[in-house]
Amino acid sequence: xxxxxxxxxxxxxxxxxxxxxxxxxxxxxxxxxxxxxxxxxxxxxxxxxxxxxxxxxxxxxxxxxxxxxxxxxxxxxxxxxxxxxxxxxxxxxxxxxxxxxxxxxxxxxxxxxxxxxxxxxxxxxxxxxxxxxxxxxxxxxxxxxxxxxxxxxxxxxxxxxxxxxxxxxxxxxxxxxxxxxxxxxxxxxxxxxxxxxxxxxxxxxxxxxxxxxxxxxxxxxxxxxxxxxxxxxxxxxxxxxxxxxxxxxxxxxxxxxxxxxxx
Amino acid sequence: xxxxxxxxxxxxxxxxxxxxxxxxxxxxxxxxxxxxxxxxxxxxxxxxxxxxxxxxxxxxxxxxxxxxxxxxxxxxxxxxxxxxxxxxxxxxxxxxxxxxxxxxxxxxxxxxxxxxxxxxxxxxxxxxxxxxxxxxxxxxxxxxxxxxxxxxxxxxxxxxxxxxxxxxxxxxxxxxxxxxxxxxxxxxxxxxxxxxxxxxxxxxxxxxxxxxxxxxxxxxxxxxxxxxxxxxxxxxxxxxxxxxxxxxxxxxxxxxxxxxxxxxxxxxxxxxxxxxxxxxxxxxxxxxxxxxxxxxxxxxxxxxxxxxxx
Numbered sequence: 001x002x003x004x005x006x007x008x009x010x011x012x013x014x015x016x017x018x019x020x021x022x023x024x025x026x027x028x029x030x031x032x033x034x035x036x037x038x039x040x041x042x043x044x045x046x047x048x049x050x051x052x053x054x055x056x057x058x059x060x061x062x063x064x065x066x067x068x069x070x071x072x073x074x075x076x077x078x079x080x081x082x083x084x085x086x087x088x089x090x091x092x093x094x095x096x097x098x099x100x101x102x103x104x105x106x107x108x109x110x111x112x113x114x115x116x117x118x119x120x121x122x123x124x125x126x127x128x129x130x131x132x133x134x135x136x137x138x139x140x141x142x143x144x145x146x147x148x149x150x151x152x153x154x155x156x157x158x159x160x161x162x163x164x165x166x167x168x169x170x171x172x173x174x175x176x177x178x179x180x181x182x183x184x185x186x187x188x189x190x191x192x193x194x195x196x197x198x199x200x201x202x203x204x205x206x207x208x209x210x211x212x213x214x215x216x217x218x219x220x221x222x223x224x225x226x227x228x229x230x231x232x233x234x235x236x237x238x239x240x241x242x243x244x245x246x247x248x249x250x251x252x253x254x255x256x257x258x259x260x261x262x263x
Numbered sequence: 264x265x266x267x268x269x270x271x272x273x274x275x276x277x278x279x280x281x282x283x284x285x286x287x288x289x290x291x292x293x294x295x296x297x298x299x300x301x302x303x304x305x306x307x308x309x310x311x312x313x314x315x316x317x318x319x320x321x322x323x324x325x326x327x328x329x330x331x332x333x334x335x336x337x338x339x340x341x342x343x344x345x346x347x348x349x350x351x352x353x354x355x356x357x358x359x360x361x362x363x364x365x366x367x368x369x370x371x372x373x374x375x376x377x378x379x380x381x382x383x384x385x386x387x388x389x390x391x392x393x394x395x396x397x398x399x400x401x402x403x404x405x406x407x408x409x410x411x412x413x414x415x416x417x418x419x420x421x422x423x424x425x426x427x428x429x430x431x432x433x434x435x436x437x438x439x440x441x442x443x444x445x446x447x448x449x450x451x452x453x454x455x456x457x458x459x460x461x462x463x464x465x466x467x468x469x470x471x472x473x474x475x476x477x478x479x480x481x482x483x484x485x486x487x488x489x490x491x492x493x494x495x496x497x498x499x500x501x502x503x504x505x506x507x508x509x510x511x512x513x514x515x516x517x518x519x520x521x522x523x524x525x526x527x528x529x530x531x532x533x534x535x536x537x538x539x540x541x542x543x544x545x546x547x548x549x550x551x552x553x554x555x556x557x558x559x560x561x562x563x564x565x566x567x568x569x570x571x572x573x
Binding site: 029036077083139152158165166167194198207208215218239241247 | 319457560
């Protein structure tokens with residue numbers, strides 16, 4: 001497996017790709033914060049936020065519907081919010097009978113449910129765009145510049161750097177399990193669920209030992225290459241006029257959404 | 264696909280701003296203690312170790328085992344990280360895992376990341392380590408039994424916190440979300456317990472020095488035992504109370520001002536109500552101040568932009 005097998009970066013040339021990762025991180029957070037601050041049912045502001053999102057997509061030259069296609073990851077969680085359809089008091093819209101209970105959907109329940117989904121959906125799309133236009137190591141550097149404690153960013157950098165090695169290790173363990181789990185046709189391989197969990201546990205323990213021993217070798221190899229306690233980068237980031245102006249403009253637009261929502 | 268979403272990660276939009284911020288503050292305080300403790304006690308050698316161990320937790324979550332009907336169980340890893348790495352290092356490692364899951368894979372939101380760190384990275388480690396530390400002088404069977412119970416309880420504690428946060432944000436109803444989350448996670452927790460115990464058994468057999476009496480993970484303060492037991496008791500007592508007597512909790516939350524803020528968000532002027540400030544005029548002042556701050560930041564950025572190279 002290649003070291004950037006997990007990265008969601010899309011190699012291409014665009015305005016967003018050239019922007020400093022710090023600028024992208026700040027605007028992404030500001031946009032998500034703004035979504036959380038928009039009141040329920042602020043349809044005009046939601047519409048503007050959506051246009052902002054489409055515009056950002058267009059600036060990335062990945063296609064205007066790029067994030068839309070990848071944005072359904074948060075959907076299963078919507079099940080948890082479904083109860084607010086029935087629980088908030090308001091004018092009943094429709095009611096139906098299911099098994100033992102009567103359900104009544106209220107107008108304010110529906111309003112809140114749709115608003116929660118929209119906020120979540122917009123936020124996840126912006127986060128997708130961030131990792132599609134900035135390499136993950138660059139995002140970690142941006143976090144470091146934005147004063148996230150060095151010990152955390154270093155752990156995250158190592159996690160990312162060695163994840164593909166350990167993922168390979170996991171795939172080897174799983175392949176070994178597969179090849180030992182042959183079964184006659186029509187028969188299920190393996191024994192009880194507890195037994196299978198135990199096997200998975202032994203795999204986890206095995207992975208722990210291999211990782212632990214590998215971390216020693218990693219450390220010695222790094223010392224040999226001149227590691228002095230923190231990671232260096234070969235693409236130094238520099239905030240240029242374009243970055244400052246883009247962040248300023250984006251914040252102004254986001255502030256405008258908030259004002260529109262409250263008029 | 265290399266990565267599949269894991270349960271219990273809250274996406275953005277599902278928690279109110281108040282709850283997200285409170286969770287961020289709690290997580291930040293605990294993490295800053297963890298960072299200062301780690302900076303004191305860890306040599307530069309430990310940081311790469313913790314990084315690789317964070318990758319280990321991440322990779323371990325990929326190991327799944329078929330349960331029934333196409334579903335599969337897998338590890339969250341909080342208790343295992345706590346027992347093998349010690350409490351503070353375990354918290355930092357779990358935090359790194361949750362940050363990468365949220366940032367890189369959008370499994371869990373960014374604004375609600377404080378809550379996700381608290382639910383999956385901090386409370387799981389506190390319970391896992393606290394209970395295990397209480398029997399760290401006992402024999403192996405006792406240790407493994409307690410580790411299994413701690414792993415199960417840590418998952419339940421995380422699920423309970425998620426339910427409470429969703430309810431306080433006005434996103435779910437207490438009577439529904441607590442029984443639903445706790446039933447599902449009682450089963451997920453069983454898988455967690457079985458995997459944790461099996462993994463520890465293997466480590467005990469092959470490298471007992473790593474988690475034995477003299478290892479780094481066994482030197483945590485006794486205070487962890489108290490913290491772990493107290494949190495576990497709170498989980499055990501609160502869960503049945505919350506599902507049988509939701510009205511009591513609802514009243515407490517209303518008295519504390521959570522529920523009213525949650526419901527005020529549905530009104531047309533809802534956005535003007537800033538958390539903790541019940542009086543509308545004060546809220547308006549605060550909203551205005553927030554707006555002015557943003558405008559100030561924009562002006563500074565423009566000034567910097569004029570000075571910077573193009």
